[in-house]
Amino acid sequence: MIHGKTPAEWRQSHPLLRELMSLHPCAWFNPSVAPASDASAASEADRPTSASASERLRRFAPYVRRAFPETEPSGGIIESPLRAAPALKQALAAHYGMALPGQLWLKADSQLPISGSIKARGGIYEVLKHAEDLALAEGLLQSGSDYALLDGAEARALFGRRKIAVGSTGNLGLSIGIMAAKLGFQATVHMSADARRWKKDTLREHGVTVAEYASDYSAAVAQGREQAKNDPTCHFVDDENSIHLFLGYAVAAERLKVQFAEAGVRVDAEHPLFVHLPCGVGGGPGGVAFGLKLAFGDDVHCLFAEPTHSPCMLLGVLTGLHDQVSVQDFGIDNRTAADGLAVGRPSGFVGRAMQRLVDGYYTVDDDELFRLLALAEREEGLRLEPSALAGAPGIARVLGESQGYRQRMGLDKDRMARATHLIWATGGGMVPEAEMESYLRLGRALLG
Numbered sequence: 001m002i003h004g005k006t007p008a009e010w011r012q013s014h015p016l017l018r019e020l021m022s023l024h025p026c027a028w029f030n031p032s033v034a035p036a037s038d039a040s041a042a043s044e045a046d047r048p049t050s051a052s053a054s055e056r057l058r059r060f061a062p063y064v065r066r067a068f069p070e071t072e073p074s075g076g077i078i079e080s081p082l083r084a085a086p087a088l089k090q091a092l093a094a095h096y097g098m099a100l101p102g103q104l105w106l107k108a109d110s111q112l113p114i115s116g117s118i119k120a121r122g123g124i125y126e127v128l129k130h131a132e133d134l135a136l137a138e139g140l141l142q143s144g145s146d147y148a149l150l151d152g153a154e155a156r157a158l159f160g161r162r163k164i165a166v167g168s169t170g171n172l173g174l175s176i177g178i179m180a181a182k183l184g185f186q187a188t189v190h191m192s193a194d195a196r197r198w199k200k201d202t203l204r205e206h207g208v209t210v211a212e213y214a215s216d217y218s219a220a221v222a223q224g225r226e227q228a229k230n231d232p233t234c235h236f237v238d239d240e241n242s243i244h245l246f247l248g249y250a251v252a253a254e255r256l257k258v259q260f261a262e263a264g265v266r267v268d269a270e271h272p273l274f275v276h277l278p279c280g281v282g283g284g285p286g287g288v289a290f291g292l293k294l295a296f297g298d299d300v301h302c303l304f305a306e307p308t309h310s311p312c313m314l315l316g317v318l319t320g321l322h323d324q325v326s327v328q329d330f331g332i333d334n335r336t337a338a339d340g341l342a343v344g345r346p347s348g349f350v351g352r353a354m355q356r357l358v359d360g361y362y363t364v365d366d367d368e369l370f371r372l373l374a375l376a377e378r379e380e381g382l383r384l385e386p387s388a389l390a391g392a393p394g395i396a397r398v399l400g401e402s403q404g405y406r407q408r409m410g411l412d413k414d415r416m417a418r419a420t421h422l423i424w425a426t427g428g429g430m431v432p433e434a435e436m437e438s439y440l441r442l443g444r445a446l447l448g
């Protein structure tokens with residue numbers, strides 16, 4: 001029995017589970033998408049909002065600029081480039097053997113400063129928020145202070161008496177660990193078995209304590225949470241439940257809106273925007289999608305992409321069980337080379353908050369991620385980690401769907417021809433050269 005029903009009953013009530021359990025790439029387009037105004041309503045209910053997160057990041061810019069000189073060109077604002085990907089679009093059309101009307105763009109979070117992945121948004125934001133709370137409480141900062149003073153001995157002494165901990169498959173640990181250690185906190189990262197060796201080594205080089213577990217992400221998080229619970233000096237960054245992480249991610253949307261405007265790309269009802277977001281526990285894509293709905297309203301369509309072996313968000317939303325269900329409950333093993341997405345149980349908070357604001361979900365198998373990784377390098381010179389490619393098939397999945405999604409949403413042929421598809425390329429900037437070469441070799445071999 002699985003949650004009160006036999007596997008046969010589940011397959012009967014949710015026919016898509018058959019495909020999900022047999023690990024075939026599949027897609028599910030949400031039949032009950034709500035208007036974006038639901039997101040504004042939610043944001044008014046939730047204080048603090050993403051606007052206050054954005055202001056907080058501006059206050060910290062003088063510190064970030066000083067502590068991480070690579071952020072000098074952007075004045076201490078941590079942001080990634082937006083770029084067109086016409087060559088990749090053409091290659092995808094050939095690869096999938098179909099016409100792909102519309103434009104293809106790419107948001108290169110792989111090039112985010114400090115930690116080279118989408119986690120440099122939410123993860124770093126939460127550490128900064130915590131540091132600000134402490135510094136204000138201790139009188140080190142007042143309103144109007146120049147936050148550059150946090151790069152000083154007094155601040156480091158204050159933070160040095162405090163701990164920050166997090167459970168991670170790798171990239172969140174890198175962001176939290178590097179930022180926390182830079183401020184002077186005692187940082188511990190609880191890492192799941194999927195975490196790459198080099199990510200652990202990098203953290204140790206930064207003076208971060210790495211606790212290793214033979215189990216998956218959910219178990220590493222549970223361990224970390226347990227250890228932190230009994231220590232009042234320890235702040236645990238809770239990837240499954242944190243509103244701060246979520247809001248840190250959400251800030252991406254207002255930045256993207258400016259970038260699209262500068263690039264002369266229109267987004268409106270006649271020029272819909274499709275954003276393809278790789279999804280692990282859900283905080284990153286959920287937060288970005290939340291921000292996107294506030295920034296672009298009903299003109300943006302968000303889709304979440306997961307590995308065939310770790311489709312936790314799709315499973316949680318489809319069954320309505322959210323964090324009560326894990327992929328393992330349905331016999332799915334949560335083993336994937338996309339280590340950033342190797343999550344078996346989704347965030348219940350994100351699933352419940354976002355389920356009616358996400359247009360659809362699809363799964364991608366690992367071999368395909370590697371093929372796309374090699375294609376993106378060949379066509380656009382991009383160096384991405386496997387997780388970052390999960391959204392790359394999205395344009396073809398949306399244009400090829402036969403579930404009545406486009407029709408239901410009024411996305412007719414003309415609108416699709418004017419549409420923009422955005423691949424959120426979530427990471428890869430810190431992958432060591434030798435590791436990247438082995439990814440590329442595998443991808444090229446699979447492409448044949």
Ligand SMILES: *Cc1c(COP(=O)(O)O)cnc(C)c1O
Nearest residue numbers: 171280281282283284340426427
């Ligand atoms: C963490 C991560 C994601 C997904 O973010 P979640 O918050 O876990 O859903 C996607 N891509 C990369 C590279 C990541 O590290």
